[in-house]
Amino acid sequence: MKNKTLGCFLIIGAVSLTLSCQQQQADAPQPVHTPKIVKTPSGAEMALIPAGTFTMGSAQGGDDAKPAHKVSVSAFYMDTREVAQKSYEELMGVNISKFEGDNNPVEQVRWTQAVKYCNARSAAENLKPCYSETTWQCDFSANGYRLPTEAEWEYACRAGTQTAYSFGDDAAQLKSHGWFKANSEKKTHPVGGKPANAWGLHDMHGNVGEWCNDFYAADFYKNSPPKDPRGSDQGQKRVIRGGNWNSPPEKCASWFRASDAPGLPDVCLGYDVYGFRCVKSAAGN
Numbered sequence: 001m002k003n004k005t006l007g008c009f010l011i012i013g014a015v016s017l018t019l020s021c022q023q024q025q026a027d028a029p030q031p032v033h034t035p036k037i038v039k040t041p042s043g044a045e046m047a048l049i050p051a052g053t054f055t056m057g058s059a060q061g062g063d064d065a066k067p068a069h070k071v072s073v074s075a076f077y078m079d080t081r082e083v084a085q086k087s088y089e090e091l092m093g094v095n096i097s098k099f100e101g102d103n104n105p106v107e108q109v110r111w112t113q114a115v116k117y118c119n120a121r122s123a124a125e126n127l128k129p130c131y132s133e134t135t136w137q138c139d140f141s142a143n144g145y146r147l148p149t150e151a152e153w154e155y156a157c158r159a160g161t162q163t164a165y166s167f168g169d170d171a172a173q174l175k176s177h178g179w180f181k182a183n184s185e186k187k188t189h190p191v192g193g194k195p196a197n198a199w200g201l202h203d204m205h206g207n208v209g210e211w212c213n214d215f216y217a218a219d220f221y222k223n224s225p226p227k228d229p230r231g232s233d234q235g236q237k238r239v240i241r242g243g244n245w246n247s248p249p250e251k252c253a254s255w256f257r258a259s260d261a262p263g264l265p266d267v268c269l270g271y272d273v274y275g276f277r278c279v280k281s282a283a284g285n
Contacts, residue, residue: 035200208275
């Protein structure tokens with residue numbers, strides 16, 4: 001009987017040790033990606049976003065954020081901050097923003113104006129512009145600046161997470177990470193004023209909504225390519241991501257999709273919640 005009892009203790013002890021080891025492994029800290037930040041000739045800071053695979057969309061999101069699906073993204077560089085008014089004015093010769101301030105994000109920007117800025121920034125650095133300003137098509141093989149694809153934007157925003165926000169699921173913490181309806185005082189704020197996400201990107205939740213390159217299609221996720229998707233082939237609207245200074249928390253989530261007409265032909269300016277940031281190919285990284 002003693003031997004049997006001892007055997008039971010040994011078995012139970014082994015199981016406990018195994019569970020303990022498994023728990024330690026589960027709780028072990030995950031490797032941290034240290035963002036590589038480079039400064040462009042025009043003075044903008046860009047983070048190298050590593051190639052990888054993530055789950056895009058969410059079962060918790062709206063119908064256009066479903067189904068959640070695996071997407072692989074090639075490496076690229078992304079502005080660490082939204083394009084500021086000073087940078088926009090230096091290249092384009094005009095400040096079109098409502099909430100004026102050199103370091104505030106440029107807003108009231110149409111998609112077409114954001115694209116023209118990308119081309120101007122490319123030309124200023126002797127890079128090949130990505131966009132035709134006649135057809136508005138993007139040449140992804142060019143080495144100049146462009147707007148991010150929707151997949152690139154969400155991948156960069158998540159920075160390795162699968163939670164509602166890059167910092168977790170608790171919307172109460174959003175005030176510490178972004179400018180939105182509850183704390184913005186109905187205006188934009190200087191870019192980079194809130195902490196960056198794990199990949200070195202500021203203001204991915206709130207401040208201004210950010211134009212993406214893609215045409216918007218509510219059902220695109222149902223047939224999205226698994227590698228470097230670039231959105232629908234055609235459409236009436238372009239994608240906007242990230243929420244803005246007037247958004248409730250749910251519209252600042254990593255997966256939330258918005259859209260609007262790229263040229264807004266019925267008004268002279270875009271809305272004061274629209275801005276953007278640039279990306280650039282990182283071929284070979």
